[in-house]
Amino acid sequence: MKKVLILEDEENIRSFVVINLKRAGYEAIEAGTGMEALDKLRENPDIHVAILDIMLPDIDGFEVCRRIRANNKHMGIIMLTARTQEMDKITGLMTGADDYVTKPFSPAELTARIDALYRRIGGDTTVDPELLKQGPFVMNTRNHTLEKSGNRVRLTQVEYAILKLFMLNPGRALSREDILSSVWGREYEGELKIVDVNIRRLRIKIEDDTTNPTYITTVWGYGYKWGA
Numbered sequence: 001m002k003k004v005l006i007l008e009d010e011e012n013i014r015s016f017v018v019i020n021l022k023r024a025g026y027e028a029i030e031a032g033t034g035m036e037a038l039d040k041l042r043e044n045p046d047i048h049v050a051i052l053d054i055m056l057p058d059i060d061g062f063e064v065c066r067r068i069r070a071n072n073k074h075m076g077i078i079m080l081t082a083r084t085q086e087m088d089k090i091t092g093l094m095t096g097a098d099d100y101v102t103k104p105f106s107p108a109e110l111t112a113r114i115d116a117l118y119r120r121i122g123g124d125t126t127v128d129p130e131l132l133k134q135g136p137f138v139m140n141t142r143n144h145t146l147e148k149s150g151n152r153v154r155l156t157q158v159e160y161a162i163l164k165l166f167m168l169n170p171g172r173a174l175s176r177e178d179i180l181s182s183v184w185g186r187e188y189e190g191e192l193k194i195v196d197v198n199i200r201r202l203r204i205k206i207e208d209d210t211t212n213p214t215y216i217t218t219v220w221g222y223g224y225k226w227g228a
Helices: 013-021 036-045 059-072 084-092 107-121 157-167 176-184 193-206
Strands: 001-007 027-031 045-052 074-084 098-101 131-136 138-141 145-148 151-152 174-175 214-219 223-225
Touching: 001 013, 001 036, 013 027, 013 107, 013 138, 027 036, 036 045, 036 059, 045 107, 045 151, 045 223, 059 074, 059 084, 074 084, 074 107, 084 098, 084 193, 107 157, 131 157, 138 157, 157 193, 157 223, 174 176, 176 193, 176 223, 193 214
Parallel strands: 001 027, 001 045, 045 074, 074 098
Antiparallel strands: 131 138, 138 145, 145 151, 174 223, 214 223
């Protein structure tokens, strides 16, 4: 059974999520504090998706996300954010989260986001070239790795999926809607800003000068283009 960590200090919300995860066929691993969540992750290395609340009694969800990403670039991470706190969404994505769900949320919405992350972690069903070589970049689609000038670039699963989409479409302008649909899935109902924040994260990792990007360029009013 696929395991999902749910980090939420409000027991009623956590119990609500657990019940619905079980109904959807997942095994829920519960934590009420940030440190407990990190302990549960060490005890359960087969957890592949974590749902993190932000406001916690010890360390906050952003710090938990940072610590997970320091050791695990492949885990799917969903942040639970307050609907009115726009910066929470952006901060969560910049610290390494793959997605966010705003409170209050429906069980169907949360389950759909988890399903999408698990599909991405499980790999694509399409057959792609094993090595994509463009400019200083070499992507190994079998191992889900990227090197720039011979040096490994550590990417999250979402960052990898976006960059793979670019490298399979060199020189083609991709709209934000194209990227959202290809990476997050056609059923995704989140906001387009999640694309922009992940592009910002990617640029930090691969560009020589993030103020003047040359690999991922902006097509104003439309989206982005890959030009390695």
